[in-house]
Amino acid sequence: MFKKILIANRGEIALRVVCACKELGIRTVAVYSEADRHSLHVRFADEAICIGPAKSARSYLDIPSVISAAEISNVDAIHPGYGFLSENAGFAEVCEASGITFIGPKPSVIEAMGFKQHARTAMQKAGIPILPGSKGIIESAEQALEMAEAVGYPVILKASAGGGGRGMRVVNEPAELPNLLAQAQAEAGAAFSCPDMYMEKYIRKPRHIEFQVLADHYGNVEILGERECSIQRRHQKLIEESPSPRVTPEMRKTIGDSLKKAMREVGYTNAGTVEFLMDEDGSLYFIEVNARVQVEHPVTEMVTGIDIVKAQIRIAAGEKLSDILTEPVTMRGHAIECRINAENPVTFTPSPGKITGLNLPGGIGVRVDTWAYSDCVIPPYYDSLVAKLICHAGSRQEAINRSLRALDMFIVEGIHTSIPLHQRILQDPEFQAGDIDTGFIARFLDKSKAAGS
Ligand code: MV4
Numbered sequence: 267m268f269k270k271i272l273i274a275n276r277g278e279i280a281l282r283v284v285c286a287c288k289e290l291g292i293r294t295v296a297v298y299s300e301a302d303r304h305s306l307h308v309r310f311a312d313e314a315i316c317i318g319p320a321k322s323a324r325s326y327l328d329i330p331s332v333i334s335a336a337e338i339s340n341v342d343a344i345h346p347g348y349g350f351l352s353e354n355a356g357f358a359e360v361c362e363a364s365g366i367t368f369i370g371p372k373p374s375v376i377e378a379m380g381f382k383q384h385a386r387t388a389m390q391k392a393g394i395p396i397l398p399g400s401k402g403i404i405e406s407a408e409q410a411l412e413m414a415e416a417v418g419y420p421v422i423l424k425a426s427a428g429g430g431g432r433g434m435r436v437v438n439e440p441a442e443l444p445n446l447l448a449q450a451q452a453e454a455g456a457a458f459s460c461p462d463m464y465m466e467k468y469i470r471k472p473r474h475i476e477f478q479v480l481a482d483h484y485g486n487v488e489i490l491g492e493r494e495c496s497i498q499r500r501h502q503k504l505i506e507e508s509p510s511p512r513v514t515p516e517m518r519k520t521i522g523d524s525l526k527k528a529m530r531e532v533g534y535t536n537a538g539t540v541e542f543l544m545d546e547d548g549s550l551y552f553i554e555v556n557a558r559v560q561v562e563h564p565v566t567e568m569v570t571g572i573d574i575v576k577a578q579i580r581i582a583a584g585e586k587l588s589d590i591l592t593e594p595v596t597m598r599g600h601a602i603e604c605r606i607n608a609e610n611p612v613t614f615t616p617s618p619g620k621i622t623g624l625n626l627p628g629g630i631g632v633r634v635d636t637w638a639y640s641d642c643v644i645p646p647y648y649d650s651l652v653a654k655l656i657c658h659a660g661s662r663q664e665a666i667n668r669s670l671r672a673l674d675m676f677i678v679e680g681i682h683t684s685i686p687l688h689q690r691i692l693q694d695p696e697f698q699a700g701d702i703d704t705g706f707i708a709r710f711l712d713k714s715k716a717a718g719s
Pocket of ligand 1: 704
């Protein structure tokens with residue numbers, strides 16, 4: 267097992283990794299920017315090294331700075347958390363070249379999964395359902411028009427190197443295609459230095475459902491059920507839950523069995539998420555693989571009782587999945603996560619600043635993953651996630667009720683947060699009925715506006 271791990275991240279996830287390391291008896295090294303000097307991940311790690319100024323490009327994203335800190339502190343491994351360098355194949359390669367274990371999949375697999383068109387082909391080969399669309403990348407507008415004709419409009423153009431909705435265009439009719447293709451290519455070229463595009467049949471009002479995977483270095487793969495992540499605004503998830511209200515045990519088993527085979531075939535190791543879209547008929551189609559631990563991993567931890575971050579570390583250290591998961595994976599009850607952001611709950615503008623008063627809820631079935639403390643300062647340079655409230659109970663309705671009572675007891679003074687928004691969403695009849703898709707938030711906000719609240 268590793269003796270010392272460097273955590274190449276900040277905020278709640280850096281603290282989450284510190285927790286896992288402490289429980290495994292591993293020493294931790296925090297890295298921090300000048301803006302995060304007083305952060306809790308710095309306080310609770312055994313060592314801490316300042317790696318640069320506030321701007322991420324010069325600190326958390328600066329590979330030489332992170333590697334220097336790892337070499338100075340003589341760590342065995344680096345945990346990248348999510349975001350920042352977590353899916354950077356080049357960074358994973360530099361770690362390995364420096365004799366430091368990167369806690370994640372192999373660099374070649376990170377790279378392959380990062381090219382969405384490649385991941386799509388690999389998953390299809392392994393028998394995972396994909397949406398009708400292009401076989402390879404789009405070569406010309408003429409070829410795209412032929413494909414779209416075969417697939418049927420509407421279609422969606424996606425950047426092979428894309429993410430977070432950038433470089434995506436929905437095409438409703440042939441006349442629009444050439445222009446939209448050129449726009450998307452230009453956007454993708456500028457954002458990802460790769461203009462490659464592929465095409466899929468466009469699904470209206472899909473549900474976003476993702477499966478949690480753990481895979482060791484010996485070809486063993488386990489699926490830890492799924493998460494429903496349809497409550498999103500502008501590609502930022504707000505609420506996630508497990509299990510999905512629409513996934514039946516039969517679907518879970520069918521997709522799970524195919525995924526085990528698929529992930530083994532692509533040589534996937536460590537933790538990962540496989541994203542699907544569900545159409546109105548309830549069919550699931552693969553869209554992409556996230557080669558990292560995700561923000562919403564706690565809902566899966568709550569229903570399975572499996573510590574995903576500890577599992578990541580133990581897998582990276584060469585342990586077998588059968589030694590990490592000593593019982594068959596089962597899902598118990600229902601868990602809901604509310605992402606509490608430092609932002610105005612109505613306008614969604616960021617609300618950084620000093621938290622002058624704080625009460626964290628507790629009690630049965632309540633978990634709070636946060637880096638906030640009384641009098642801490644939320645800097646303006648990074649994402650606005652301040653806390654995750656995760657409530658677990660026997661049923662979805664009980665988990666909603668528990669979340670509502672915990673949100674009532676969650677007090678954050680000095681900044682605006684999304685707490686009031688969560689209180690309204692959880693009370694919404696459509697949400698309560700499990701009647702959710704990726705268009706939910708837009709409809710909900712329109713409804714709220716019309717009602718003047
Ligand atoms: C789609 C889609 C409809 N049809 N693909 C958005 C981000 C990227 N990860 C995939 N996305 C979508 N892909 C097809 N073929 C609709 C979306 C989409 C979406 C997906 C998940 C969650 C929220 C979303 C919001 C808008 C669009």
